[in-house]
Amino acid sequence: MTTTPERTTPDLTWLDDVTMTELERNPYPVYERLRAEAPLAFVPVLGAYVASTPEVCREVATSPSFEAVITPAGGRTFGHPAIIGVNGEIHDDLRSMVEPALQPVEVDRYVDELVRPIARQLLEQFEDDGRAELVAQFCEPVSVRSLGNLLGLEDVPNDTLRDWFARLNRSFTNAAVDENGEFANPEGFEDGDRAKAEIQAVVDPLIEKWTKEPGDSAISHWLHDGMPEGQTRDRDYIYPTIYVYLLGAMQEPGHGIASTLVGLFSRPEQLEEVVDDPTLVPRAVSEGMRWTSPIWSATARITKEPVTLAGVDLPAGTPVMLSYGSANHDTGDYDAPSTYDLHRPPLPHLAFGAGNHACAGIYYANHVMRIALEELFEAIPNLERDTSEDVEFWGWGFRGPTSLHATWEV
Amino acid sequence: MPAIRGADREVECPSDTPVLRSLLRAGVWLPNSCNQGTCGTCKVRVLSGEVDHADAPLDTLGAEERAAGLALACQARPCSDLVVEPHGAPGDAGRLTHPLRDVVGTVTLVEEIARDTRRVLLALDEPLAFDPGQYVELSVPGCGSRRQYSLANTADEDTVLELHVRRVEGGLATDRWLCRTLAVGEEVEVSGPLGDFVLPSEEDDDGGPMAMIGGGTGLAPLVGLARTALARHPERELRLYHGVRGEADLYDVDRLRALGDDHPGFTFVPVLSDEQVDGVRHGFPTDAFTEDVPKARGWSGWLCGPPPMVEAGVAAFKRRRMAPRMIHREKFTPADAAGTSTPAPHVTQEEVA
Numbered sequence: 001m002t003t004t005p006e007r008t009t010p011d012l013t014w015l016d017d018v019t020m021t022e023l024e025r026n027p028y029p030v031y032e033r034l035r036a037e038a039p040l041a042f043v044p045v046l047g048a049y050v051a052s053t054p055e056v057c058r059e060v061a062t063s064p065s066f067e068a069v070i071t072p073a074g075g076r077t078f079g080h081p082a083i084i085g086v087n088g089e090i091h092d093d094l095r096s097m098v099e100p101a102l103q104p105v106e107v108d109r110y111v112d113e114l115v116r117p118i119a120r121q122l123l124e125q126f127e128d129d130g131r132a133e134l135v136a137q138f139c140e141p142v143s144v145r146s147l148g149n150l151l152g153l154e155d156v157p158n159d160t161l162r163d164w165f166a167r168l169n170r171s172f173t174n175a176a177v178d179e180n181g182e183f184a185n186p187e188g189f190e191d192g193d194r195a196k197a198e199i200q201a202v203v204d205p206l207i208e209k210w211t212k213e214p215g216d217s218a219i220s221h222w223l224h225d226g227m228p229e230g231q232t233r234d235r236d237y238i239y240p241t242i243y244v245y246l247l248g249a250m251q252e253p254g255h256g257i258a259s260t261l262v263g264l265f266s267r268p269e270q271l272e273e274v275v276d277d278p279t280l281v282p283r284a285v286s287e288g289m290r291w292t293s294p295i296w297s298a299t300a301r302i303t304k305e306p307v308t309l310a311g312v313d314l315p316a317g318t319p320v321m322l323s324y325g326s327a328n329h330d331t332g333d334y335d336a337p338s339t340y341d342l343h344r345p346p347l348p349h350l351a352f353g354a355g356n357h358a359c360a361g362i363y364y365a366n367h368v369m370r371i372a373l374e375e376l377f378e379a380i381p382n383l384e385r386d387t388s389e390d391v392e393f394w395g396w397g398f399r400g401p402t403s404l405h406a407t408w409e410v
Numbered sequence: 411m412p413a414i415r416g417a418d419r420e421v422e423c424p425s426d427t428p429v430l431r432s433l434l435r436a437g438v439w440l441p442n443s444c445n446q447g448t449c450g451t452c453k454v455r456v457l458s459g460e461v462d463h464a465d466a467p468l469d470t471l472g473a474e475e476r477a478a479g480l481a482l483a484c485q486a487r488p489c490s491d492l493v494v495e496p497h498g499a500p501g502d503a504g505r506l507t508h509p510l511r512d513v514v515g516t517v518t519l520v521e522e523i524a525r526d527t528r529r530v531l532l533a534l535d536e537p538l539a540f541d542p543g544q545y546v547e548l549s550v551p552g553c554g555s556r557r558q559y560s561l562a563n564t565a566d567e568d569t570v571l572e573l574h575v576r577r578v579e580g581g582l583a584t585d586r587w588l589c590r591t592l593a594v595g596e597e598v599e600v601s602g603p604l605g606d607f608v609l610p611s612e613e614d615d616d617g618g619p620m621a622m623i624g625g626g627t628g629l630a631p632l633v634g635l636a637r638t639a640l641a642r643h644p645e646r647e648l649r650l651y652h653g654v655r656g657e658a659d660l661y662d663v664d665r666l667r668a669l670g671d672d673h674p675g676f677t678f679v680p681v682l683s684d685e686q687v688d689g690v691r692h693g694f695p696t697d698a699f700t701e702d703v704p705k706a707r708g709w710s711g712w713l714c715g716p717p718p719m720v721e722a723g724v725a726a727f728k729r730r731r732m733a734p735r736m737i738h739r740e741k742f743t744p745a746d747a748a749g750t751s752t753p754a755p756h757v758t759q760e761e762v763a
């Protein structure tokens with residue numbers, strides 16, 4: 001051998017042409033190329049580095065040289081201190097605030113009684129119709145009603161909660177920046193601002209009530225738990241994390257249920273197996289999360305010191321976006337990753353993130369999705385996809401089917 | 411190296427490797443999500459053996475749970491051979507059941523009841539406890555083979571076992587023995603009871619409507635199940651379908667019709683697939699069910715017969731929206747995680763030897 005190849009920088013000029021619209025329609029082709037050519041790469045339209053493989057995502061999410069940071073559009077939407085973007089004592093305090101209700105021991109105590117009646121009641125409304133649009137009639141309502149009741153928002157209708165997460169989502173993922181790093185569509189945040197004003201109009205009076213008379217709701221506990229007698233956490237301190245919940249925690253179990261169903265519909269024999277044996281539901285959900293990860297690319301970390309990773313030198317203070325939805329399609333870990341397969345070798349996936357900012361709601365969310373699907377298959381074991389309607393997935397930050405039409409014999 | 415048994419597979423597990431990893435590597439699935447001990451999805455119950463909980467946080471796995479034998483599979487390292495099962499997965503582990511016994515039965519009746527079909531009664535020296543719908547194994551004399559036959563009895567008929575036997579051309583047990591040489595007075599070695607084709611416990615049986623479909627001598631266990639179900643709830647709706655080829659294959663028609671005299675909710679429906687006979691339904695019993703019952707939500711179903719009939723029955727029940735967990739049939743046990751299945755011994759038919 002006569003030449004030793006230099007460390008060559010791959011030619012990534014093709015990334016200059018990538019648009020937000022393209023990523024939201026279908027991020028997979030761009031990320032497939034990133035995984036092959038540059039698992040850690042600067043993506044101009046996002047104005048940030050992107051980690052696209054399992055190895056690099058895991059390293060960024062768990063390395064002590066990195067800490068959490070919220071994406072610019074996320075920060076513009078949620079404000080400070082949102083649990084996903086803070087570190088040290090504030091993060092510890094916010095985790096200690098949200099975790100008690102999400103602890104496995106605690107979830108086991110309430111989750112069945114919370115979710116099963118909600119799923120049943122929704123099914124009763126359409127099970128004899130022989131057709132339904134499952135995203136709007138089942139997946140999203142199970143998700144928002146369950147968490148809404150847990151949080152203490154019993155009086156907020158399903159459709160309002162669905163509307164809130166959709167508008168916060170569009171604001172949070174309004175990520176495009178121009179060549180100066182400024183938001184390319186600043187007007188894209190305005191509707192999110194209006195949604196937050198509506199949220200405050202509903203939640204402020206509840207906070208006032210729970211401040212005086214502590215209740216059993218999660219938000220009431222957030223106000224009081226761990227605080228000295230007679231003191232509560234300030235509402236401005238908890239609102240950013242309330243928005244984290246009203247977006248991700250409200251939306252994602254619905255995405256997860258719907259994606260799992262689309263995956264199963266693509267494998268009718270596997271759908272049949274799961275319908276016949278409900279103990280397979282958790283496995284079906286796990287593969288659904290891998291196949292179309294609901295939080296596809298929404299969180300980030302930032303270097304605390306200069307770091308060299310995947311052949312890239314990152315100065316201190318460089319944000320890196322975690323594209324877990326891409327990592328879960330890595331061919332190093334998964335054969336034919338874009339195929340839904342209940343029986344693929346069951347490797348751990350990254351759909352719930354990693355490190356000390358990994359999802360706090362894993363156990364709860366998995367049970368919500370499981371119970372919803374158990375009840376759906378129990379009520380409608382002859383469920384079929386309505387093939388006269390297309391299924392379209394949308395989203396880069398958060399991803400799932402926009403609608404899912406089903407039919408069955410009644 | 412310690413071995414772990416989970417999901418009926420034995421897996422070698424290095425003692426420095428979390429139990430979950432070893433199982434997953436061997437293709438044995440356990441629910442898991444975070445793999446860092448924080449979400450609790452991977453909880454298992456350690457049925458035997460010792461684990462080191464390693465870094466499992468107390469928040470995820472409390473001291474009480476540890477004391478109760480739970481572990482986080484993603485954290486726990488084996489200190490010895492282990493048997494584990496997923497926590498919270500529905501399963502009958504630990505359910506009390508009638509002990510399996512070896513008894514001797516004396517043939518008291520051999521009766522031709524239909525084409526190539528005999529009823530055999532075996533008197534036992536002492537009663538055998540079983541649940542209606544279960545089966546026994548008979549030792550075929552002189553060859554060491556065993557064959558399974560369902561009991562047509564109710565639980566209180568525990569001293570004389572009733573079996574329905576259909577002759578299989580060239581069959582080791584039926585053609586050479588049960589349907590040929592078997593005679594009153596002969597002693598037969600019997601093991602049982604076996605199987606889980608049974609009714610819910612009496613407390614859990616709310617008297618809901620039931621559909622039962624038997625093909626050929628697959629009728630046998632349904633005779634025990636139907637009589638038991640009606641004794642528990644005399645008014646309940648119960649539709650029993652018996653599918654056979656021709657009129658000559660039907661048996662016990664009067665006996666079953668008579669059940670309807672005391673039980674207005676009971677209907678017996680014989681169905682002939684190969685013959686058109688006035689006053690008898692024609693076709694497949696599973697189709698007869700879908701014709702008769704527009705909606706089976708809230709019903710439970712029992713299927714016994716040749717595998718294609720059982721599969722057709724499952725489809726028919728689901729088409730009428732019977733909940734899959736309410737559908738009872740021959741169980742197929744997964745042989746390995748690749749998803750292939752091997753059929754459990756079929757209790758009403760015999761393989762040709």
Ligand code: HEM
Nearest residue numbers: 083084249252253256295299352353354357359360361365
């Ligand atoms: C299928 C549904 C869900 C999925 C796929 C999901 C996924 C995720 C992901 C990928 C993250 C970021 C992890 C990282 O940056 O490494 C996250 C964060 C988080 N999730 Fe979830 N999540 C789901 C449901 C929920 C629910 C229902 C709740 C609450 C009830 C919840 C609470 C949280 C919290 C509090 C965080 C922030 C954790 C932190 O920054 O410390 N999630 N989730």
Ligand code: FES
Nearest residue numbers: 444445449450484
């Ligand atoms: S997989 Fe989350 S605790 Fe083990």
